[in-house]
Amino acid sequence: MALKLVVTKVKAREILDSRGNPTVEAEVTVETETNGKKTTARAAVPSGASTGQFEAVELRDGGSRYQGNGVTKAVKNVNGKIAKELCGRNVLRQSGIDTRMLQLDGTENKEKLGANALLAVSLATAKVAAKALKMPLYRYLGGVNTDGLPVPMMNILNGGAHSDNNIDIQEFMILPLGAPGIREGIRWCVEVYHTLKKLLKQHGLSTAVGDEGGFAPDLANEEEAIELILEAITKAGYSYGRGKDFMISLDVAASEWKLKKEEKEQNNLSGYMLPKKGIVYSTQEMIGLWENMIEKYPIYSLEDPLDEEDWDGWKEMTKKVGDRVILVGDDLFVTNEKRLRKGIHMGCANAILIKPNQIGTLTETIETIRLAKANGYLTIMSHRSGETEDTTIADLAVGLGAELIKTGAPCRAERTAKYNQLMRIEENLI
Numbered sequence: 001m002a003l004k005l006v007v008t009k010v011k012a013r014e015i016l017d018s019r020g021n022p023t024v025e026a027e028v029t030v031e032t033e034t035n036g037k038k039t040t041a042r043a044a045v046p047s048g049a050s051t052g053q054f055e056a057v058e059l060r061d062g063g064s065r066y067q068g069n070g071v072t073k074a075v076k077n078v079n080g081k082i083a084k085e086l087c088g089r090n091v092l093r094q095s096g097i098d099t100r101m102l103q104l105d106g107t108e109n110k111e112k113l114g115a116n117a118l119l120a121v122s123l124a125t126a127k128v129a130a131k132a133l134k135m136p137l138y139r140y141l142g143g144v145n146t147d148g149l150p151v152p153m154m155n156i157l158n159g160g161a162h163s164d165n166n167i168d169i170q171e172f173m174i175l176p177l178g179a180p181g182i183r184e185g186i187r188w189c190v191e192v193y194h195t196l197k198k199l200l201k202q203h204g205l206s207t208a209v210g211d212e213g214g215f216a217p218d219l220a221n222e223e224e225a226i227e228l229i230l231e232a233i234t235k236a237g238y239s240y241g242r243g244k245d246f247m248i249s250l251d252v253a254a255s256e257w258k259l260k261k262e263e264k265e266q267n268n269l270s271g272y273m274l275p276k277k278g279i280v281y282s283t284q285e286m287i288g289l290w291e292n293m294i295e296k297y298p299i300y301s302l303e304d305p306l307d308e309e310d311w312d313g314w315k316e317m318t319k320k321v322g323d324r325v326i327l328v329g330d331d332l333f334v335t336n337e338k339r340l341r342k343g344i345h346m347g348c349a350n351a352i353l354i355k356p357n358q359i360g361t362l363t364e365t366i367e368t369i370r371l372a373k374a375n376g377y378l379t380i381m382s383h384r385s386g387e388t389e390d391t392t393i394a395d396l397a398v399g400l401g402a403e404l405i406k407t408g409a410p411c412r413a414e415r416t417a418k419y420n421q422l423m424r425i426e427e428n429l430i
Contacts, residue, residue, distance in 0.1 A: 004033040004090045005132050012078035012120060014071050015044060017386040018414040019211060022071045023047055025388075026078055026120035028128045030091050039132040043123035043392055045116045045357050046384035053255075054308065054334045056360040059114025074117040081113065082121055091129045098122050098363035115360035122361040123392050137392065138425055141366075141399030149182045149426055150381060150397045150405040151175055152419065153249050153301075154189040156196055157217075157225050158210030159276075160253050161385075165206075165216045168274040171251035172214070172225050173406070174233065175300050178245040182426045186419050188238060188245065190410045196232035203228075211385040213409030226297050240298050247300035250293075254286070255331040258307040272307070283313040287320065294325050301326035303353060308332050314348035326351045326378060335359040337368045344375045351378035354402060356393070369400050382406040387414040394421035398429075 009029040017023045025044040031037070047058055059077070061070035085104055089097055101121065105113040130140035139146055154174050159167025174192055179185035196215065200207050205217035219225050229248060230240055238245040257272040259280075271282040281289065283306065290305050306313045308331035318327055330353035333339045343349055352372045356365045372379050381397035383406060397405040405422070408415035 003092065005030040005039075005092055005129055006033055007086050007089050007091055007125075008038065009040075010078060010083035010086050010121060012075045012117065014075050015388065017044075017047060017388050018412065019386045021047060021069045021386055022066050023386065023388065024071050024074050024078070024114075024116045024120040026117075026124045028086075028091065028121065028124040030128050030132055032132060037132075039128055041124055041128035041131045043120055043127055044388040044390040045119045045123070046388060046390075047116070047357070047386040048355070048384040054331075054336065054339065055109075055358045056115035056334075057109050057111040058116045058357070059111070071114075071116060074114040077113045077117045078121055082117065086121070086125075091125050091132075094122075094126055094129070095363045097125050098361040101361065110360045115357060118360045119357050119362075122363070123356070126362055127392065136425070136428065137395035138399035141396065142401065146399055146401075147429055148398070148401060149422065149429065150402045151177060151179075152182070152185055152189060152422075153380065153404050153406045154186075154193070154410065155212050155214045155251075155406065155408050156189070156193050157229060158212060158214035159216070159222075159225070160251075161256055163210035163214075163216035166218045166276050167216075167222060167225060168257065168276050169222050169225070169250055170253035170256070171212070171249075171303075172229055173249040173251070174229065175247050175249055175404070176245065177247055177300070178239075178243075183423050186410070186423065188236075191236045192229075192232050192238065192246070193410050195236040196229060199228055199232055199235070209409065209411055212383070213411035213415045230297075242298065244298075247298045249301040249303065249326075250299065250305075251303040251328075251330070252290075252305045253331070254304050254306050255308045257281075258310075283310055283316075287313065287317045290317070291321060294321055299325055301328050301351065303328035304330045304332065306332075308334075311342070311346055311348060314343070315346050318347055318349060322350050328353055328378075328380060330355070330382075333368075335365060335368050337364065337371055340368055340371055340377075344371075344377075349377070351380060353380050353382050353406070354396075354400075355382045355384060356396070357384065365396070366400060369402070373401070378403050380404040380406060383408060383415070383418065389414055389417050391417050391421040394418045394425065398422070398425050
């Protein structure tokens with residue numbers, strides 16, 4: 001007889017994320033059919049500051065409460081419609097549960113029930129199944145072949161929508177590609193992070209941090225940011241460059257730079273404008289900017305170097321530099337299988353950022369990862385700027401075989417919680 005773990009209770013609540021905004025946390029309780037033992041697990045969902053227009057809908061309340069950011073509507077949807085439908089179902093059939101929630105919502109972008117409601121329940125479902133089976137979540141998801149760990153992409157300097165400084169590129173990350181394992185890689189990154197803090201102080205620059213824990217000083221330009229990071233790597237006792245200890249990745253978040261329709265009409269402009277500096281670029285000039293950056297610095301990857309709808313620009317840029325640098329689609333793909341298929345067909349990008357809350361369920365996340373891997377795209381598991389202490393993405397990264405993981409600086413507990421979980425997982429895999 002097949003084992004059944006039957007849902008007996010689904011409950012959600014409103015909690016706070018790392019930016020002080022409400023988010024959804026869900027608990028799922030199951031009963032093991034053979035012995036009546038009950039097990040409960042919970043999951044909380046994050047939210048983003050720099051969001052793509054094609055992401056699934058994060059249902060907010062509107063009105064004056066929490067300045068419109070409350071999530072009581074999403075919580076009500078979990079405690080009502082979703083709970084009623086899922087009670088009595090077997091959590092070991094993850095895809096069946098997720099499919100039923102999608103049917104309940106009935107919209108392509110989850111605007112009826114909210115992707116934040118669906119994802120909280122979807123992740124809690126997987127976590128309670130793993131817990132009831134006395135398995136780590138990564139092992140439950142990945143099976144006996146789970147043996148690899150992702151390389152951390154540690155965000156140590158912030159700009160863009162993640163900070164109030166004058167830097168337009170959103171994230172400057174370091175990758176310990178030469179490290180022998182996750183624990184050592186994290187140590188290397190932490191040492192560079194603290195060395196960078198000392199350098200900033202020596203230059204009389206702010207060491208205040210942004211949403212993801214990276215430093216957010218005012219600098220002359222983006223190149224000064226990279227130069228400071230390279231100096232920090234060297235002074236911490238490491239090397240940089242291809243085949244060396246470290247390389248650098250940039251999250252441009254260029255969809256934040258795309259000129260809006262009214263801006264184009266008022267100023268007779270087209271293309272992109274750096275929001276903080278006011279410099280205007282065409283698509284061709286943007287591609288040239290990144291080509292020069294790749295030539296000058298040890299750049300491993302560029303995330304969203306062009307707008308989410310600039311498909312022709314992405315195609316051209318991938319042809320020009322895709323053999324020299326990883327081009328990551330975040331807003332371009334929004335963890336959406338349909339958009340990824342379009343990118344594969346057109347030859348756009350060669351890696352995808354995976355953010356489960358962009359799509360809304362674990363099953364859809366897994367399907368997108370499978371499609372990416374089948375077509376040679378690297379997969380990067382990612383947090384959001386508004387996070388919680390939930391560490392699920394660390395297990396997802398390992399269990400689903402992501403080559404890399406983004407989860408912020410080694411600062412702020414909602415970020416370090418994920419790194420700590422990765423170190424625990426490494427112990428179990430050794």
